[in-house]
Amino acid sequence: MTTQWNAAEGRIETTARGRGVLSRPRLNRGTAFTREEREELGLVGLVPPAVLTLDQQARRAYQQYTAQPTDLARNVYLTALHDRNEVLFFRLLGDHLDEMLPIVYTPTVGRAIERYSYEYRRPGGVYLSVDAPEDVERALRAAELGPDDVDLIVATDGEAILGIGDWGVGGIDIAVGKLAVYTAAAGIDPGRTLAVMLDVGTNRQELLDDPLYLGNRHPRADREAYDAFVDAYVTTARRLFPRALLHWEDFGPANARRVLDRYREREFTFNDDIQGTGAVNLAAVLSGVRASGVPLREHRVVILGAGTAGVGVADQLRDAMAADGLSTEEATARIYGVDRHGLLTRDQDGLRDFQVRYARPAAEVAGWRRDEALGGVPLAEVVARVRPTVLIGTSGQGGAFTEEVVRTMAAHTDRPIILPMSNPTRLAEATPADVLAWTGGRALIATGSPFAPVEHEGVTYRIGQANNALVFPGLGLGAIVAGASRITDGMLAAAAHAVADHTDPDGPGAAILPLTDQLHETSVAVAVAVARAAAADGVARETVDDGIGDRVRAAVWHPVYRPLKAV
Numbered sequence: 171m172t173t174q175w176n177a178a179e180g181r182i183e184t185t186a187r188g189r190g191v192l193s194r195p196r197l198n199r200g201t202a203f204t205r206e207e208r209e210e211l212g213l214v215g216l217v218p219p220a221v222l223t224l225d226q227q228a229r230r231a232y233q234q235y236t237a238q239p240t241d242l243a244r245n246v247y248l249t250a251l252h253d254r255n256e257v258l259f260f261r262l263l264g265d266h267l268d269e270m271l272p273i274v275y276t277p278t279v280g281r282a283i284e285r286y287s288y289e290y291r292r293p294g295g296v297y298l299s300v301d302a303p304e305d306v307e308r309a310l311r312a313a314e315l316g317p318d319d320v321d322l323i324v325a326t327d328g329e330a331i332l333g334i335g336d337w338g339v340g341g342i343d344i345a346v347g348k349l350a351v352y353t354a355a356a357g358i359d360p361g362r363t364l365a366v367m368l369d370v371g372t373n374r375q376e377l378l379d380d381p382l383y384l385g386n387r388h389p390r391a392d393r394e395a396y397d398a399f400v401d402a403y404v405t406t407a408r409r410l411f412p413r414a415l416l417h418w419e420d421f422g423p424a425n426a427r428r429v430l431d432r433y434r435e436r437e438f439t440f441n442d443d444i445q446g447t448g449a450v451n452l453a454a455v456l457s458g459v460r461a462s463g464v465p466l467r468e469h470r471v472v473i474l475g476a477g478t479a480g481v482g483v484a485d486q487l488r489d490a491m492a493a494d495g496l497s498t499e500e501a502t503a504r505i506y507g508v509d510r511h512g513l514l515t516r517d518q519d520g521l522r523d524f525q526v527r528y529a530r531p532a533a534e535v536a537g538w539r540r541d542e543a544l545g546g547v548p549l550a551e552v553v554a555r556v557r558p559t560v561l562i563g564t565s566g567q568g569g570a571f572t573e574e575v576v577r578t579m580a581a582h583t584d585r586p587i588i589l590p591m592s593n594p595t596r597l598a599e600a601t602p603a604d605v606l607a608w609t610g611g612r613a614l615i616a617t618g619s620p621f622a623p624v625e626h627e628g629v630t631y632r633i634g635q636a637n638n639a640l641v642f643p644g645l646g647l648g649a650i651v652a653g654a655s656r657i658t659d660g661m662l663a664a665a666a667h668a669v670a671d672h673t674d675p676d677g678p679g680a681a682i683l684p685l686t687d688q689l690h691e692t693s694v695a696v697a698v699a700v701a702r703a704a705a706a707d708g709v710a711r712e713t714v715d716d717g718i719g720d721r722v723r724a725a726v727w728h729p730v731y732r733p734l735k736a737v
């Protein structure tokens with residue numbers, strides 16, 4: 171069976187027939203097949219007689235969706251639709267993005283991952299196993315895609331899903347969810363993407379003990395086997411799909427940065443939690459800078475949770491402050507990392523290598539209050555001493571920004587920028603309603619998970635989502651259209667500035683990041699800026715000139731039924 175897009179004829183051509191058509195989500199259009207198509211494709215008698223339009227199908231699907239009793243059921247419904255009819259799925263998602271993004275993506279995707287082995291209906295993506303690295307090529311080839319057919323692969327090893335930890339094979343759903351966002355936000359052609367589960371085992375005993383668990387039933391592989399397996403994946407994916415962007419998602423802190431550092435200089439690759447999160451956070455801070463009127467180089471930043479995301483955020487803020495006139499040392503000194511044993515200090519045991527550059531000299535904090543149970547200087551003391559203007563949460567610790575912490579911060583700055591970025595919703599370091607109440611409405615807030623607007627003293631505050639979803643779709647689209655060979659720091663900074671420029675944070679209660687109804691336009695703006703930055707950094711293989719905006723728009727895939735021909 172082959173299915174191909176024939177660009178010259180402007181149509182999809184397939185050799186599939188009958189149930190072979192209906193079972194392929196990329197080909198299937200169910201009751202929307204025309205009579206002619208039914209004849210040609212051997213579908214006569216396999217679908218009920220009426221011929222519906224995509225509009226009608228989308229209305230029916232929406233009714234089915236709203237009849238689902240819970241968010242998890244809505245997620246399962248949409249996954250099944252995705253697996254049945256891709257165009258209809260993306261049409262429905264696009265029509266109701268505000269309502270459905272939290273269902274296919276953060277926060278509900280977290281619940282779907284926890285329940286993966288129970289809600290399982292059909293495989294979704296490519297499953298690679300550390301126990302059979304020799305099968306990597308066979309499995310990637312089974313997708314039946316040629317060397318020029320893949321633009322993007324999202325891979326996860328499921329070790330650090332959102333803030334909920336190790337969920338083994340269920341992690342495939344975050345790769346699928348990210349791809350859905352790539353398409354819904356930036357119009358990445360879903361037929362040119364792959365979701366990959368790098369199954370290296372799980373350390374969650376509850377999964378290992380569960381007879382229904384669908385992944386490899388053993389603890390996570392040791393470093394040697396892990397590295398060899400990841401390398402087999404990168405090498406094979408690169409050989410089979412030379413131009414694909416390799417996206418890494420939700421790797422644990424011991425591997426995320428190591429893997430990125432190993433490949434970023436020589437591969438077209440990107441870690442969303444480190445780089446995408448860094449860029450969206452920088453966008454929120456830039457927007458906060460505009461609203462507060464305080465230049466970036468004068469801010470003091472405290473980050474709770476100096477892990478994969480937290481240090482990614484720190485690095486991009488440091489570089490942006492350096493671009494704003496500070497030396498790298500001065501910029502670094504304005505950023506305070508706080509982790510599970512309090513403020514990062516150089517005399518601490520067990521610092522991760524990527525944390526060391528933000529650790530403070532012990533002498534600097536000699537007089538600061540320590541919490542012996544914690545093993546260091548607690549957040550409240552850091553905030554009291556540092557008087558931060560920016561407070562960021564990437565700790566996965568719900569409620570960690572207590573009233574005391576927020577009030578102390580707000581006592582020393584007019585417009586505190588407070589970004590509880592942890593997902594899913596219950597792990598947010600604070601809720602917008604609390605932060606607004608504790609700061610008398612002065613805080614500039616954005617959160618990782620979606621929050622409803624908040625009423626405070628007669629003003630409605632819209633809450634922007636400081637989620638890497640504002641960055642990775644446009645980054646991917648821009649990089650693909652530019653034919654980039656690398657993702658450079660310049661491309662990430664350009665993405666952050668494009669998001670910030672697409673925001674209007676002035677006016678009472680305005681959000682400091684674009685809202686979901688702006689996600690598509692923001693992603694296109696990000697893509698154009700990223701393509702230009704790729705050219706400026708010398709990594710673009712396609713022409714990037716004044717026509718780049720048109721080329722980016724022309725590359726956007728739309729959920730419509732294209733002409734289909736049986737061959």
Ligand SMILES: NC(=O)c1ccc[n+]([C@@H]2O[C@H](COP(=O)([O-])OP(=O)(O)OC[C@H]3O[C@@H](n4cnc5c(N)ncnc54)[C@H](O)[C@@H]3O)[C@@H](O)[C@H]2O)c1
Pocket residue numbers: 330331332333334420422423442443447450474475476477478479480508509510511563564565566567591592593594597617618619636637638639
């Ligand atoms: N909004 C976004 O776009 C976005 C992007 C990436 C990650 N995140 C969120 O950030 C959180 C962390 O993700 P990650 O990938 O960096 O995970 P990670 O495990 O790499 O990092 C978490 C860090 O928090 C630290 N920590 C744990 N308990 C703590 C405590 N009580 N006090 C201070 N620090 C503590 C850990 O030691 C670790 O260094 C998750 O909730 C995730 O959803 C959000």
Ligand SMILES: O=C(O)C[C@H](O)C(=O)O
Pocket residue numbers: 275276331332333420442443592593618637638639
């Ligand atoms: O997936 C998200 O919602 C954002 C981020 O990548 C995370 O890990 O939390």
Ligand SMILES: [Mg+2]
Pocket residue numbers: 332419420442443
């Ligand atoms: Mg993530």
